[in-house]
Amino acid sequence: MTRREIRDRIFKIVFTLEFNDAEGMQDQLDFAFDPEMPGDEEDDPLLYGIVSNEDRDYITTKVKNIISKKAEIDEIISQISEGWKLPRIGKEELAILRLGVYEVKYDESIPEKVAINEAVELAKKYCDASASKFVNALLAKLVSGDKDKKESGADATAE
Structure with missing residues (x-):
């Protein structure tokens, strides 16, 4: 496969x-x-x-x-999906986001860009047209937020 x-x-x-x-x-x-x-x-x-x-x-x-890690992943999804409570997110989108967040946060063998792209492709295949944009936006926000945290942590360490 x-x-x-x-x-x-x-x-x-x-x-x-x-x-x-x-x-x-x-x-x-x-x-x-x-x-x-x-x-x-x-x-x-x-x-x-x-x-x-x-x-x-x-x-x-x-x-x-x-x-x-479902509880942790769901908390991350809640944080990055401002204004969207988990029950409001479609079941397909939620499953895709759980997989995407897991790959971005916990699976170091998968590059972040690949994880995001694959999640978007799943959304295109199984959800309506707007879902792929939603999934892309949330996972991109997660990645950019992680980079901001790393950079601010590096700045604090350098001081």
Whole structure:
């Protein structure tokens, strides 16, 4: 699977977990990898059960990491989405933002620009036209806010 396909699958699992409690996470992960369950598209690797163990482990680990940091991630989303309470944000957009915030803040193996671009692409694919701009604006604000904090911290250290 490509990284984009993997990220797409992670988004779908994080999205479905919005409708299930934390105890149901393992069931959702099992469901996501069940070769008997049809995929969304004809070329979906999961449709044919051709997910490597490495990809399965990566997806599972990342989903569990996102869910374990959900409270922190949601707090970050609340801070950067001034005037928007979490319940007002669409479920798809929220799942995309959770994945994007996780990748920007906690996954050092993914460059920030890539994380933002991939989140925007997910929004274009699964949400309405304005959602990609919303996702882009919030994640860009997060990145610029982090850079401002680093720069002000460096200035304070230099003094």
